[in-house]
Amino acid sequence: MKCHAYNMFFETIANKTRLAILEALQKKPMSVTDICKSINQEQSKVSHNLKLLTECHFIDVKQKGKKRIYSLNKETIIPLMDLVKKHVEKYCSKECTRGKR
């Protein structure tokens, strides 16, 4: 197992802001400004996190006028989220043993 790559994969996805971005992009591709509005977060914060998501190839960008349109890499993210959903539904449905850490 390429442990470093795996670790980076999970570390990148294991973040409230980045998860919110990924969720937002499931609906449709969006510009940075739109993402900010959609998840109600500050622009520089969003940009920093978009960078990490892009580097991990969870999302793609293309320039469109002065905007940069980010879109989801559905091939990976959708099945991944499905897996997690199943797990969460099975084990965390009622009460989650553990609170926020």
Next chain:
Amino acid sequence: MKCHAYNMFFETIANKTRLAILEALQKKPMSVTDICKSINQEQSKVSHNLKLLTECHFIDVKQKGKKRIYSLNKETIIPLMDLVKKHVEKYCSKECTRGKR
């Protein structure tokens, strides 16, 4: 999306030590001591991390004599790792753009 549960799922798995434990348990169920030897880490560190993995139902325990045998929840972890493996092979094969953060 139950964002908190998703976040906890990923945060729990996004850790060098815990990934190593999960990998070790893919071979076979093991006691704490065996895990320590297998991944070459200290006992209290391993125990703390086993707790988190257990709370997320990534692993199970059963008592056997004075040992506690931990085993992998293969139903979730194996397909998950397969997904990540594919992604990593596709996008991170040669050079990973990004170094350790």
Next chain:
DNA sequence: ATTTCATATGAATTGCTATTCATATGTTAT
């Protein structure tokens, strides 16, 4: 009952990541 082996746990500290703020860069229209 006590010792030994096995594991868990609490609390302090270390270490790292996320956010923030200020500013730079890039793109288009005028």
Next chain:
DNA sequence: ATAACATATGAATAGCAATTCATATGAAAT
């Protein structure tokens, strides 16, 4: 060329998780 909009980036700080160390708990053997 300059202004206005859109996004990216660097650096400092804030915030949180990981590790460590000491110790407690638990199980079985003597």
